[in-house]
Amino acid sequence: MIAWKVAKHDPASCQAFVDSPAFRALKTTTIGPIRMDVMVESIEIGWRFPSESSGGLRRNGRGQDRAKKLLLNNSRFSRYRRIRASLGQVLKEEGDHNFRYLLTADELAQLLGADASEVRGSFDARHLIPLGGHKKGVGPAAVRQYLSRLGFPYTFKVIAHINMRGGIGKTTSTITAATRACQYGFKACIIDLDPQGSSSLALDMLPGEEDPIFYDVWQNPGEMTMGSIRKIQEHLYILPSSLENALLDASLINPSSQKRAVHGVCDVLKTHGFDAVFIDCPPSLGIAVISTICAADIIVIPVHSDAFSFKGLELTLKEIDSICETFGLQRPLIRILYTKFDRREKIAAEGLRRLTSEYGAYFIPKVIRTSTDFSQGLARKKTIFASFKKSQAKEDYDYYVRHILGLEWFADGR
Numbered sequence: 001m002i003a004w005k006v007a008k009h010d011p012a013s014c015q016a017f018v019d020s021p022a023f024r025a026l027k028t029t030t031i032g033p034i035r036m037d038v039m040v041e042s043i044e045i046g047w048r049f050p051s052e053s054s055g056g057l058r059r060n061g062r063g064q065d066r067a068k069k070l071l072l073n074n075s076r077f078s079r080y081r082r083i084r085a086s087l088g089q090v091l092k093e094e095g096d097h098n099f100r101y102l103l104t105a106d107e108l109a110q111l112l113g114a115d116a117s118e119v120r121g122s123f124d125a126r127h128l129i130p131l132g133g134h135k136k137g138v139g140p141a142a143v144r145q146y147l148s149r150l151g152f153p154y155t156f157k158v159i160a161h162i163n164m165r166g167g168i169g170k171t172t173s174t175i176t177a178a179t180r181a182c183q184y185g186f187k188a189c190i191i192d193l194d195p196q197g198s199s200s201l202a203l204d205m206l207p208g209e210e211d212p213i214f215y216d217v218w219q220n221p222g223e224m225t226m227g228s229i230r231k232i233q234e235h236l237y238i239l240p241s242s243l244e245n246a247l248l249d250a251s252l253i254n255p256s257s258q259k260r261a262v263h264g265v266c267d268v269l270k271t272h273g274f275d276a277v278f279i280d281c282p283p284s285l286g287i288a289v290i291s292t293i294c295a296a297d298i299i300v301i302p303v304h305s306d307a308f309s310f311k312g313l314e315l316t317l318k319e320i321d322s323i324c325e326t327f328g329l330q331r332p333l334i335r336i337l338y339t340k341f342d343r344r345e346k347i348a349a350e351g352l353r354r355l356t357s358e359y360g361a362y363f364i365p366k367v368i369r370t371s372t373d374f375s376q377g378l379a380r381k382k383t384i385f386a387s388f389k390k391s392q393a394k395e396d397y398d399y400y401v402r403h404i405l406g407l408e409w410f411a412d413g414r
């Protein structure tokens with residue numbers, strides 16, 4: 001008998017369990033009575049395992065069938081969250097003025113190259129939210145209506161941040177871009193695919209016991225409702241992540257599931273009225289990342305000046321090509337974003353030269369400079385766009401967001 005105790009919410013111990021032979025035995029072959037026994041009697045998971053059904057599993061066949069179904073659905077640990085995914089109630093948007101991320105009327109005027117008082121004057125007073133001083137904020141829905149009337153097309157986009165190198169700004173870029181997109185009126189959803197849940201943590205949205213994660217919804221995305229994802233504010237949602245997303249590599253075995261998994265969830269989000277989906281990927285080229293490549297309209301590869309991130313860039317580009325070839329897909333738009341740029345470093349200027357000469361076609365011409373604003377934002381569980389003060393960090397990411405969302409349309413004279 002193999003006994004495992006997994007401490008509640010202890011990532012190291014959960015990972016040890018996932019890496020263990022007992023777990024491999026469970027997830028590999030057909031489920032026979034021995035495997036059932038292993039599952040029911042020998043493995044005690046202090047979290048999310050439907051333990052009250054265990055007695056039933058051993059006592060009668062019906063219970064066993066149910067357990068078998070659970071196992072075959074790869075949803076051993078997440079039954080409750082799956083139920084919530086399908087029964088989640090629809091959240092109401094109207095009357096919700098609990099904003100963390102608002103565009104100021106001045107910023108909107110700056111986007112349009114228009115006079116600030118004219119822009120403020122074109123809004124009904126009830127749409128202008130006082131922000132202290134003379135500043136007024138405009139809610140995302142009102143911004144969307146305003147820009148749509150000017151002819152801006154809010155076409156649906158899936159934007160993924162991928163690089164197998166860690167620590168180079170995938171998570172920062174995902175959450176910063178999503179919050180800015182929301183301010184520009186996009187109804188945005190973040191899909192956190194990193195089992196470490198960095199995006200979820202950074203936005204104070206780690207999943208609770210009952211909150212579904214991607215692992216719970218990919219098989220039946222049609223069952224997702226607005227209640228299956230967590231609301232941060234009007235026009236800003238997240239499908240958070242937890243350690244169980246590490247099981248995706250084991251459950252997305254067949255190629256057609258890989259092709260469809262992320263795509264299916266994004267399609268459903270589109271039917272719920274979302275304009276932009278931002279995906280934060282783990283630092284690997286695992287199955288979840290392959291599935292993301294199949295779904296993305298735009299792949300952003302953040303890079304830093306060190307050799308590892310250049311290696312990561314090369315491998316990611318190769319992987320994108322090979323996946324598109326294998327699945328017969330059109331290549332998504334690829335963009336390279338230079339992050340954490342520190343002009344005092346000699347290596348930074350060399351990196352910039354290399355990126356412009358070797359990857360000029362993909363390279364976003366404005367870099368993201370290094371700034372302490374990001375770590376301060378992390379400590380407050382907000383992105384830099386929650387602040388109304390001008391900053392270099394906001395300026396850099398604002399350019400990036402306008403670039404990937406096509407908001408340069410306004411500067412280009414429409």
Ligand SMILES: Nc1ncnc2c1ncn2[C@@H]1O[C@H](COP(=O)(O)OP(=O)(O)O)[C@@H](O)[C@H]1O
Nearest residue numbers: 166167168169170171172340369370371374375
């Ligand atoms: N432009 C930047 N300037 C300074 N620190 C940054 C910048 N971008 C990201 N960071 C910090 O670098 C660390 C790693 O970034 P993160 O976005 O988590 O990378 P990844 O998701 O690729 O692992 C975080 O602590 C983040 O706050």
Ligand SMILES: [Mg+2]
Nearest residue numbers: 170171194198
């Ligand atoms: Mg990350």
